[in-house]
Amino acid sequence: xxxxxxxxxxxxVHLTKVINGQKTELHLCEDCAKQSGExxxxxxxxxNDIFQPFSxxxxxxxxxxxxxxxxxxxxxxxxxxxxCDTCGMTYDRFKQTGMLGCRHCYEAFGDELTPLIxxxxxxxxxxxxxxxKAGSELxxxxxxxxxxxxxxxxxxxxxxxxxxxxxxxxREMEGKLN
Amino acid sequence: MDNWISANxxxxxxxxxxxxxxxxxxxxxxxxxxxxxxxxxxxxGDVGKAILxxxxxxxxxxxxxxxxxxxxxxxxxxxxxxxxxPDLIKNDKSGALLINDDNTVSIMINEEDHVRIQCLAAxxxxxxxxxxxxxxxxxxxESLSYAYDxxxxxxxxxxxxxxxxxxxxxxxxxxxxxxxNNIREVLxxxxxxxxxxxxxxxxxxxxKGDIYQIxxxxxxxxxxxxxxxxxxAVARQIIDKERRARQMLMDNAGLQLEDRVYRSLGIxxxxxxxxxEEALELISNxxxxxxxxxxxxxxxxxxxxxxxxxxxxxxxxHKGRELQPTERDIIRAELIHEKIxx
Numbered sequence: 001x002x003x004x005x006x007x008x009x010x011x012x013v014h015l016t017k018v019i020n021g022q023k024t025e026l027h028l029c030e031d032c033a034k035q036s037g038e039x040x041x042x043x044x045x046x047x048n049d050i051f052q053p054f055s056x057x058x059x060x061x062x063x064x065x066x067x068x069x070x071x072x073x074x075x076x077x078x079x080x081x082x083x084c085d086t087c088g089m090t091y092d093r094f095k096q097t098g099m100l101g102c103r104h105c106y107e108a109f110g111d112e113l114t115p116l117i118x119x120x121x122x123x124x125x126x127x128x129x130x131x132x133k134a135g136s137e138l139x140x141x142x143x144x145x146x147x148x149x150x151x152x153x154x155x156x157x158x159x160x161x162x163x164x165x166x167x168x169x170x171r172e173m174e175g176k177l178n
Numbered sequence: 179m180d181n182w183i184s185a186n187x188x189x190x191x192x193x194x195x196x197x198x199x200x201x202x203x204x205x206x207x208x209x210x211x212x213x214x215x216x217x218x219x220x221x222x223g224d225v226g227k228a229i230l231x232x233x234x235x236x237x238x239x240x241x242x243x244x245x246x247x248x249x250x251x252x253x254x255x256x257x258x259x260x261x262x263x264p265d266l267i268k269n270d271k272s273g274a275l276l277i278n279d280d281n282t283v284s285i286m287i288n289e290e291d292h293v294r295i296q297c298l299a300a301x302x303x304x305x306x307x308x309x310x311x312x313x314x315x316x317x318x319x320e321s322l323s324y325a326y327d328x329x330x331x332x333x334x335x336x337x338x339x340x341x342x343x344x345x346x347x348x349x350x351x352x353x354x355x356x357x358x359n360n361i362r363e364v365l366x367x368x369x370x371x372x373x374x375x376x377x378x379x380x381x382x383x384x385x386k387g388d389i390y391q392i393x394x395x396x397x398x399x400x401x402x403x404x405x406x407x408x409x410x411a412v413a414r415q416i417i418d419k420e421r422r423a424r425q426m427l428m429d430n431a432g433l434q435l436e437d438r439v440y441r442s443l444g445i446x447x448x449x450x451x452x453x454x455e456e457a458l459e460l461i462s463n464x465x466x467x468x469x470x471x472x473x474x475x476x477x478x479x480x481x482x483x484x485x486x487x488x489x490x491x492x493x494x495x496h497k498g499r500e501l502q503p504t505e506r507d508i509i510r511a512e513l514i515h516e517k518i519x520x
Contacts (some may be wrong), residue, residue, distance in 0.1 A: 097211070101208055101211050128342040
């Protein structure tokens with residue numbers, strides 16, 4: 001008997017499978033049996049097919065297609081010649097590489113980037129770490145917001161002494177900002 | 179924090195390593211895409227000083243390595259040990275690395291971003307890795323000004339990293355889920371909660387040796403703690419499923435499993451030629467054997483070491499020269515015998 005798959009080599013592996021009462025028989029040569037994976041005890045299979053090599057650029061360009069497509073754009077593309085004045089990066093080049101040239105590109109390409117960033121992250125507002133230095137002002141402002149909430153609570157609870165303390169603290173911090 | 183090779187971390191039988199990467203750029207220099215050589219040199223100098231000249235106790239534990247001073251084979255070894263990205267070692271001009279003594283921190287300079295802080299820990303220690311990265315980041319910020327925007331957070335060369343600049347990932351060994359055909363379903367579910375799955379060498383790499391890397395997909399709109407907690411929560415579920423699959427295999431196909439492990443041991447210790455892929459597959463079976471108590475005299479640490487020792491550059495370094503692929507397979511088998519016998 002020859003192999004059911006290649007029909008040339010003799011069948012040395014004989015398999016009987018019963019799936020939902022359906023019986024099938026397979027007679028394979030050793031090579032085809034190995035390749036078919038039919039004799040793998042644990043029924044392993046290669047997963048590489050679901051892990052298609054994936055690159056950020058592919059991802060980005062698929063996001064970009066959606067953003068810069070003609071829908072809603074009234075048929076013309078306004079971004080063709082957009083360029084960052086600080087570093088010289090063009091929007092076209094960014095579209096190809098997915099990489100920006102400097103921090104000012106974020107402003108220069110803001111109109112196009114904002115929807116893109118929203119598509120990628122589902123969000124355009126950072127709520128994570130604030131660097132101590134660059135964010136010192138921001139830290140103060142967030143601290144003021146926090147103190148104001150406490151002040152509201154203190155007033156509601158009629159804890160006026162505490163409220164006065166908080167008010168002074170807020171004034172002091174606001175002074176720092178100006 | 180233990181180095182990942184030690185296998186001393188929590189859940190080390192399944193989680194090989196935890197890694198956190200933070201992308202940062204300097205405020206007053208164009209990103210690596212647009213900077214000139216002089217600016218690139220300044221970045222290396224400033225970032226190097228930020229660590230090495232700091233008064234922190236950390237400073238004494240770091241060394242600065244210029245890529246141009248590293249030989250090709252040694253460069254590849256840095257990648258194989260996860261201390262450098264494949265892209266960084268191509269930057270002959272201005273690429274550099276700050277690495278600490280125990281290889282738990284590596285700071286890549288002039289990669290896609292000016293700075294990429296990476297912390298690598300054994301087992302499920304993602305929170306610990308983030309805390310260390312946070313500390314290193316604070317230290318660097320004492321003397322550097324980062325490109326930061328109140329709205330968008332840390333500004334990165336690629337908008338996919340903007341915000342926290344964070345990628346938190348776990349390297350997971352999931353042989354039982356693969357054997358029992360459950361992996362596809364598990365990974366599919368993971369994908370729906372904003373987590374990406376990749377192979378052992380990151381982006382675009384194939385799955386080998388049943389090793390999967392999971393990491394956060396988005397970096398903006400979630401705090402660093404949220405990202406870490408999210409991944410840990412998902413990992414806990416995967417760990418639980420893998421453990422159950424392992425138990426199920428032991429209960430229902432114990433003999434076949436033992437057979438598979440001992441056959442792998444036989445090939446591993448007796449083969450005269452082994453390519454990387456086969457070696458990884460065998461290591462996977464042996465890891466499983468150790469975790470299930472089938473192999474009692476083998477150490478997860480040795481298997482972790484072998485994970486990179488069998489890689490091409492390490493094999494060639496062992497012989498002290500470049501080797502043809504066939505030669506490599508021979509040396510790889512020799513190297514494994516030596517390592518296992520010890």
